[in-house]
Amino acid sequence: MPISPNQGSTGGGTLVTITGTNLAGTSAVHFGSKAATSFTNVSPTQVTAVSPSGAGTVGVTVTTPGGTSNPLSFFYVGAPFKASISDTSGPTAGGNTITLNGVGLSSATAVTFGANSATPTVLSDGQLSVVVPAGTAAGTVGVSVTTAGGTNNGLSYTYVDTPTLGTPSPNSGPTSGGTAVTVPGTNLTTTQSVTIGGAVAPFSVLSDTSLSVVTPPGTAGAQDVTVTTTGGSSTAVGAFTYVAGPGI
Secondary structure, X not given: OOEEOOEEEOOOOOEEEEEOOOOOOOOEEEEOOEEOOEXXXXXXXXEEEEOOOXXXXXXXEEEEOOEEOOOEEEEEEOOOEEEXXXXXXXXXXXXXXXXXXXXXXXXXXXXXXXXXXXXXXXXXXXXXXXXXXXXXXXXXXXXXXXXXXXXXXXXXXXXXXXXXXXXXXXXXXXXXXXXXXXXXXXXXXXXXXXXXXXXXXXXXXXEOOEEEEEOOOOOOEEEEEEEEEOOXXXXXXXXXXXXXXXXX
């Protein structure tokens, strides 16, 4: 006589389906010593019941005019607890993989970011791996984890839009580098790196719409400027021109 699911929250409220024979006229369903919150005799071979609160492993029995069945094991699971999240922000498009650390995560079935849900990979009872779903819009959303023990929230995650870039000022300088350049754009607050012609450039964030960049040494000619943020990368093709010095 199988039971599905065979685990649920310590707070009760889990709807389980018990399948067997001669179940007509069911008069009681017990989870250990506690009666089910409610039950329904669906057919002579099936009964559904709502688990009461409990703890540990208990035997589930069905009582009919013919007697009481053998017990089936039901496992009470505590609510999950999330301690930390590996990355607290990422692109609005999603697709990046993060880890969640906590306890009671082994039966996790979903991780929800705001209104969007993803199915996690259980690494252990203390850790989940999940691919972040696309966000509805840029901004901070709550993160919740659903397990057999219930749903827990309390962490947050920030979706960040991909940056855009304007024309650097000045837009040219010597191949020796060292030119102080202002790079305009949008969504620049979380800038992680700037490259000019593939070479890493020192930078500082002035605002969400402006960066201060010092050009590294480069090759004469028009070079791409690429800015990478938490929200992704953007490239201004040929936006800065290196000018070779005079020779005599």
